Amino acid sequence: MDHAEARMLASARADGELDAGRAAELDEHLLSCGACRAFADAIPQLSALASALTRAQAPSELAEKVRRELAQPRSERAVVLPMRPTMRPWRAASALVAALVVALVAVVVGPLPLVRVPTAAAARALSRIGSLHVEREIRSFDDPQHPDRLTATVRESIWFRSPGLVRIETVQNGVRTIEIRRPGVRYDEGPGGGSLRTGLLPTNELPEPLSPTILMIGRVTGEGPVTLGRRTVRVEARFDLERREALLDAERFLVVGAEESVVLAKTAITQRSRIEKRTLSIEYNPVLPDRLFAIPPGLFPVDAGARPQTPGSIAGAPASAPEGLDLVSSVSGRNGSGVLYAAGAFQVLVTIDAAPEDADSSERNAVEVAGRPGLVVLSLYRLPQVRFAVGGHTIVVSAPLPPVQVVELAARLYPAGRE
C-alpha cells in the first residue's frame, strides 16, 4: 500500500466510511510508516479546528418566506397548467418581434404544430436581422396533492444576434429583463434598474446560443432537421464530461424553410425533468442594425481595468485573422495578457500570456498545433480551448466549435514558421 492510498483510507476511517478488511490493511501500513500515522492522528484536530470556523447563517426570514410561499394558494405560487397543456401562440414581448413572428409563423397549435411558410416579403424584412431566436420554456413538476394538474415555471426569451452582438429579452413568470452584450460591454436591465460594464468579457459570459454548456459536451446525434417541410425526430445522447453523466434527449421538429431560414418547434423530454421548449429560430447572414443594441443614455461605463488597444500593439497577436474572420477588437488585461476577438460566423477569443489555470476540473488532451505541442482543455461552462506556445507567449484560442476545429483554427491563426 502506498502513502496516498494509506492516507485516503485513514481519512475515510476518521469519517466512519471504511470497512474492517481495509482497516486491517491500513493498520499494517501505519505500523511501519510514521508520516502516515501522524497524518491519521492529526485528522481529529483538523476537524476540531474546522468546527471553529463560523458557518454561513441562512437569513432568519428564510424559513418564514418558505412557509408563506407554501401557505399561498397554488395559483399565486406558480403558474398552474392543465395536465395536458394546450399549445399557445408565441407571445412576443416586443412589437417588432411580434410583427416579425406573426408574419413568419402563423401559430403553433396542438401536439403537431401547424406552421405557415413565410412570405417573401417577411423574409426580406427579416433579412435585416442577423438572427432571431425565440424560446418558450415550460418546466413542469408533479403536484402530488393535485394529480390533475402540473405546476410549472415559464420562461420566454427573445434573442437578436449577429456576430459579436446579442440582445436578449426575457420574461420569466411575468418579470421582464433585457441584456445587451458585445465584446467588452454588457448591459443588464431588470425590474430593479440597469447596469453597464466594460472591460474583459470572459468567455463564460458568451450568450446562450454559443454556450459552452452545450458545446462542451460530446454529441452523438441521429438525423437532424435538415429536410424542409418535414417532421423529424432527433435523438441526442449528451455526455457531460465533468459530471460524467449521459443524458438522452428526444426532440421533435417541424422544419419549414424560407431560403436561409429554418423554423423549429421542439419538445424535449430529458431524464431529469420534463421541459417543453418551443423554439423559433431564424438564421440570416446580414449584419444586425446597431440601433437594436443601443445602450440607454444616462448609464456610465465602469472601467474594469482593461483598455482598448489595436491588435498590432499586443505582442504575440496573430498577424491576421483566417479567411472569413476579422480581428474586431482587442483589450489588454490587468495581468499583462492581451485578448483579441475575431468575429465572423462566430466569435473567437485569443488570449496571450494567459496565467496557468487550475486544471482540477478540466480535461486535457495533448494535440499538435501546426507542429507545436499543445493542449485541448475542456471544462464545463467554458468554450473548448487550445493552448500552445509561440515565441515565448502562451496562446489560448477558444471558439464555439468542436475541439478538433478549434485546433485547426489555432493552426490557421498561428501557421508553422511564425514564432
Place this chain on the structure above:
Amino acid sequence: MDEARDHVAGLPQDEAGFAALVREHGDAVFGLALRRVGDRATAEDLAQETFLRAWRGRAGFRGETSVRGWLCAIAANVVRDWGRRRSRRPQESLEPEFIDVASPGDDPAVRAEVAEAIDRLRTALAALPANHREMFLLRERDGLSYADIAAVLSCPIGTVMSGLARARERLLEAVTG
C-alpha cells in the same frame, strides 16, 4: 457531525413541518449556495427555490440519503440551473462564510495560537481546488456522508474519498506549518 444522518425515515408532509426543515437545514443549503454564487441575496433566493423544489418533489424522497444530503443535492441542481440561465460560471466566494472566528478560550496565549491556526486554515481552504474545498466543508461542516457528498457533487464516491484525503493533507500542511 452526524446529525445529517438522523433523518432517514421520511419527510414531513404538512407545510408547518416542512418549514421546520428549513430552520434545521437552512444554513447548510444557504451556505452551499453562497459558496457557489458569492452573493447573499442570490443565495437566499436559490435556497428558497431549493426548499420549494424539495416540497414539490417530496414524494420522491425514499430515505436512501439523509434529508440534508438530499436537500444539498437539490440545491446544487438549483445553482447549476441558475448558472446556466445566467450563462456564466457560478462565482466562488469564501468571504461571507469566514468573516468571524469563534472565540477559542480564555487563555490569551492559547487564544492567539488557535486564532492563528484558524487563520491559516481559512487561507488554506481558500487555496484548495473548489471541489476539494466543497467536499471538506460538506463533510466537516454539514456532516454529509460520502454517498451524500457524491450525490451533491455528481461524482463517484471514490473521488470523494481521495479528494477529502488530499484536502486534509493540504490543510494539515498549512495549519501545522
